[in-house]
Amino acid sequence: MSEKGAGRAGWRVILGVYLALTALVVAWPNAWTVNRTVVRVWQIGVTNGWYDPSTFSPEAFATLLNVILFIPLVILAAASFPRVPVWVWVLVAFVGSCLIEGGQLLGGVRDATYLDVISNTGGALIGALLVVVGRHLRHVG
Template sequence: MRRSPTHVVLALAYLAALAAIAFWPTPVDQGVDVLNSWPVRWLESSFGMPRPTGYDVVQTAANVVLFVPLGWLAVALTRLSWWQVTAAGFVLSSGIEVGQALLRPERFATVSDVVANTSGALLGAVAATVALRRRVPARA
């Protein structure tokens, strides 16, 4: 894919937002009624999805969704394969969790966050790989 200035700006904005979310002094959802938030209500009303029974389900899903753009952008803007991007997502997520453990004692560094984040990077990378292969005609 051609790296346009727009794509680069979007990638930089995403990374800045990710850093802000990861290293905000307190959890970004502190004080929010996550189980009654608009995304949960929208999924329930639009798709008939049952309301989650616990915060952990919503928090894990949010961590997956948070890293999908990373996987997509990394595949779309580089020559890395889906598995290399997934490995990079794992390394980045692990670094974030270690950074939170060392620098932000009020945050919770967990292995489950690394698994969820890596899963999101994998989903984004695979989706971008499939989408970009469909757009590029096969060479004879």
């Protein structure tokens, strides 16, 4: 196996682990547990003075986490499959997010929101932008 092939294989393993962990979080059947965990992490940030609770609510924090969740997903996918155009990964993230929210809606256990689809897709776009900039800088330098 070439050095590039070995590198891609490593990225694919990391992508698989990340996807498994992400699936675990988004498919967790007890929405209350997920919500309480988000609020606890938010409270740690408030306690440490990372942000002002009067301007940054637990709901805003949850939205930020939805954005952050999809940034590494696109970066890892692009590193694992470099011949696939990066816009395809944004589309995959959008469709995946719609499927997740649809499953939550049909499952009736968790709340499905369009804001989650928007924030997940926004995270995918940020990840794609980072990939494009990284590839450009690699070719320039």
